[in-house]
Amino acid sequence: xxxxxxDNTLITSKTDLKGHITYGNADFIQFSGYRESxxxxxxxxxxxxxxxxxxxxxxxxxxxxxxxxxxGFVKNLSREKNVYWVFANITPSYDEHHNIIGYYSVRRRPSxxxxxxxxxxxxxxxxxxxxxxxxxxxxxxxxxxxEANISYDELVINLQNTAKTQxxx
Ligand SMILES: Cc1cc2nc3c(=O)[nH]c(=O)nc-3n(C[C@H](O)[C@H](O)[C@H](O)COP(=O)(O)O)c2cc1C
Numbered sequence: 001x002x003x004x005x006x007d008n009t010l011i012t013s014k015t016d017l018k019g020h021i022t023y024g025n026a027d028f029i030q031f032s033g034y035r036e037s038x039x040x041x042x043x044x045x046x047x048x049x050x051x052x053x054x055x056x057x058x059x060x061x062x063x064x065x066x067x068x069x070x071x072g073f074v075k076n077l078s079r080e081k082n083v084y085w086v087f088a089n090i091t092p093s094y095d096e097h098h099n100i101i102g103y104y105s106v107r108r109r110p111s112x113x114x115x116x117x118x119x120x121x122x123x124x125x126x127x128x129x130x131x132x133x134x135x136x137x138x139x140x141x142x143x144x145x146x147e148a149n150i151s152y153d154e155l156v157i158n159l160q161n162t163a164k165t166q167x168x169x
Pocket of ligand 1: 013015019043044046047049052076104105
């Protein structure tokens with residue numbers, strides 16, 4: 001079954017440097033279907049959906065480990081095997097010496113355009129990965145962006161924020 005975020009849904013979680021969950025809010029609990037005791041200190045891939053290409057998570061980690069924020073459309077899988085799409089913004093958290101001490105993700109209802117774009121692109125990236133690994137999916141993603149003459153950040157932010165944005169379901 002697929003479940004849908006509402007306009008006022010805000011799913012947040014925090015992880016340590018390795019991606020182990022250190023915090024999840026009430027919406028995280030509601031959508032993931034896990035109780036706090038079940039997700040604390042577990043890797044964040046407990047809600048990974050197999051339809052997500054590995055390159056998406058490589059981009060995520062490359063960005064946040066280098067101090068940049070990351071935006072992306074992510075298909076997740078709950079404890080009860082419900083699917084839910086989100087628009088995620090992931091940022092590093094710092095201590096007073098500017099060392100990265102963890103990561104923070106805020107997820108909102110995605111746009112209809114964004115989900116339909118990624119429902120088309122992600123299977124192609126997965127297909128490329130199954131044949132040529134992440135080099136192949138990286139190349140496909142790079143070429144897709146080059147052809148559209150747009151950066152990854154611009155693409156996802158445009159998809160989420162176009163003037164007539166319609167929420168996904
Ligand atoms: C703050 C933060 C939030 C994350 N949220 C998710 C998420 O909601 N769903 C997901 O599949 N991966 C999420 N990840 C990425 C996972 O850590 C992991 O890289 C991904 O699930 C792929 O796992 P795998 O390489 O074991 O297949 C998040 C990472 C960070 C740092």
